[in-house]
Amino acid sequence: MRSFFYTIVLILFTGCGHFLDDYSQDLVVPKTVSDLNEILLGNGYIPSWEVKYLRNGSIGWQLNILDDDVNTVIAYNAMKGSPEMDGTYYGYTSWQMEVGRNHSGNNLAADNANWDGLYQRINSMNIVLHELGNVSQNTEQDKLDALRVEAECHFLRAQFYFLLVNMYAKAYDPDNAASELGVPLKLTYYVEHDKEKDTQFERTPVAKVYEQIVKDLNESIVCFEKSPQTKSFYRASKEAALLLLSRVYLYMQDWKNAEITAKELLAEKSSLLDYSKLVNNPVEYAISESSPELLFSQGSLSLENDFTGAGGDFCISQDLFQLYDTMDYRRDVYFGRSVQSDSIGLNRKYKMGEHRSSVSDLFTLRTAEGYLNAAEACAMQGDAQGASDWLNQLRSKRIEGYVNILYSADEVIDQVRTERRKELCMEGHRWFDLRRYAVCKKAPFKKVIERVYAVYDWDHKNVFKYGEVYQLLEDDPAYVFAIPKSVLEFDTGMPDNLREDREYVRLVYRNTLD
Template identity: 25%
Template sequence: MKKLIKYICAVSLLLFTQACNDEYLDRLPLDSPSSETFFANETELEMAVTGVYNRLWYSTQGAVWFLSFDFASDDGWDRNGSALQALGRGEQNADNGYTNGFWSAFYRAINRVNFITSGSEELKAKMDPEKYNRLVGEARFLRAYFYAYLAELYGDVPLVITTLSLDEAQTPRTPKSEVIDFVLAELNEVKEYLPMNANDKGKVTKGTVLALISRVALWNERWQEAADAAKELMDSGAYQIDPNYSGMFTFSGNQSPEVIMRINYLRGVTTHNTPRDFLSRMSLGHSNKKPPQDFVDTFDCIDGLPIDKSPLYDTQHPFENRDPRMNYTLVVPGSRLVNWIFETHRDSTLTWEFRGDEKVRVPNIEAQHAYASFTGYLFRKHVDVADYPTNVGASEQSLTIFRLGEVLLNYAEAKVEMNEIDASVYEAINSIRTRESVNMPPIAEGKTQDELRNLIRKERRSELGMEGFRYFDIRRWKIAEDVIPGPVRGRVNRYGAGGWLNEPPIIDPMGTPSYDHISNASEMVVIETRAFNPSRDYLWPIPRIELETNKALTQNPGY
């Protein structure tokens, strides 16, 4: 009772104090910025723009957001019984936590940019206009970036570019084509405010803008815009193909001449869990994000021929004489990972450990551990062994999100789709294939449009594997309905079995393998069976909570 009396007295005193001072509720906070006075100076604008960059740190289902997409494609699988795994199986609905999370995360970022563009205009007269335009241009780029992904994932989405009041919150979906029009118009405007490149790879530059224009235009079959943006970046000379392919995805990628932009991390502020996701149990990882056999078999032999046609392919030594990008992207049995030889066949109860210059035989956790790699393979890309052992679960390695290699392939694909096949198309593809650390045979001129189309699609899978593109590629090419349904396979892994397929799979022109004819295909590990409904699954569901709070929204078909 005494506590209740004290509470009533306290509330009464508060109300009395408010009544005696009409300006009580109008007071500004003394310990933090106020929306009423924010953007009083340049420092506050820089803080606000940094707050938008921070949305790039979004992680979901234990993975960095842009990498997570490929675990729902034919290039990857998520072992966790998660909403991401459900998406891969075609079982997503309007309550799926993975698909819902992107809507919320990206609109939060967009709202931050709207706050900047709506509230900072008066500041332009108080600071260097060039710096003002650059800072706001970086924010507007990020808003366009997030809108581009929202449109690809959900189709029509609300296009909101100002800070809304509560009365304005009932906002309908804008046609995807109009959203893309806005994105490309924004990018073409802000590119003039930004330098072509910067020493800080975490900053938006004109190069980043041109790379995104080429990506978004390509995704939406705006071939000329894609080719023009890519060509402008290529002709600038600001970026060059890195001879060291694997280095772009380690700590040294910050110095790569090919890298256009990376997401920066800083221990003590934010880190990511990629090494823990990708590394083996023996190297303190959880190996819960992994590639299937299908992805392994898409890589050609070093003669440029697929494994079903190359005389260099040996079914008993399937990883020899292969495109080096296979080993730069994946960890395959028999290869070194940190201090151990990675072996996954169940009979491999011992493996080699490197102790300085000495090799010793040690028990092999990967052979029989219940949570070792189910497929027999792991991802190597985006993992630097420098994080072992201390920072496996908290890496501050920057992650590459834009690089010249993608832009060159965007250019080549756009030119081919317009049937403007010339020497520049072959040069773009071959500059990637013939980099020093890859050294694959160049593509010979004289190919038809269909032949080049398939070659580029296959090249994208080998060059850009586990960089977040495959999920979008198979959707925009409308082949997801062909490559997703069916079993997700791992290697032959039965006790007493040899461990390898008796015959190579048949590889189609886009690099997709078929195992129907293989005599011991039944011995392959099957970790999941997937489905894909082409009348529904090319778009994600609008989150149920958004439909309930915004009655102007409509749901995508089939959900």
């Protein structure tokens, strides 16, 4: 029974690619490492495509509109229509109990795309890892290729589980991670199904999920050391695995291992882009395929068109923008003020406008994060000198006329967090960082976030009516996504993550803002 299910799953995930040869009338199987490499490419890595709307972006696009770095735009008139903002985005950006619920309340969209997409890819990686032991490896090159494919599978599975556990479970808290419910941990290549059971998959504790993520990344690194990646940054590498592992250790509050891993990365790859070269070069972008910082990227640039700062769209929050001083190159490179609304939109952090993107806003890994990870790990261990040194190295490439600063132990943690927010904004970090700061044993940080949801009169010239102000409180249940409804219908015994109904707390009007 299991092999039957495995065969069906393999065919569904891989399609009818030319790399699958007939084994019998009813069964097709991969026979070479090259076959498995094509399955890895087609069913593991997230492809890039043109993104007309944020909702068309890669898995996890919702992370762009959850945190305190964004807001909606208040303008006299909306330049964009209502279907996306009032339909797809409202439930996420105002932290509703049902994220698929539209603003008027008369429609509820499915909420399972992220869950399904990630688990489908995880299962494909499980299949490839299993089949590596069954295909021929007759030459030394076959064996090296198999090691590289194995390394990439472990990396991707780790990255996907890392996203899942941070979307659908509470942040890693060393005090309760061993008992806090995480996400189902599936490592088998076959489909489990027991008709006598209401629940096919149990929610594995957060600590166990992280344990597997760490294990996968370490195995990836070992394999890459034996068979280094020779392809472009669109394929996983040892450097990418080291950077992601250092981030995972930060989330676990394992500061020493985070420091060791970040330093190992930076010893091998430490290149930083000098942002002074971007200021007067309007055709260059902070994050692009030509950046010396780029280690890895997969998926699309989800926010190509929905962060213009125009009415009916999203903008950068004043809270974030005001962190940059006038000497910081990032302020004018990353952001630009909209002439239509005076709100702040994205400028040249990425290439904007509809196109097939070269880099992702969520799955990109670059060396700048390595400096910040090393700085945070040092700061949390009381090494203010080390943390300051790492900050200074990064800032020297970001701020005009920068002079090195030595912070005290009391100052440096806040400085690292501020720099992390400034450097990594709109890259899928801030929402998860806010979650982990709240449970940080060394220096807990919590805040109330307010979102102004701009309501326009879509029936009468798209004129602004009022803004509904929503609040995300400290330790709010909405920091965790609910388990998708379709999953709960299938696994009826699986515990859900309960969220609360949310109403706006007050209204704002244009005349109160002028």
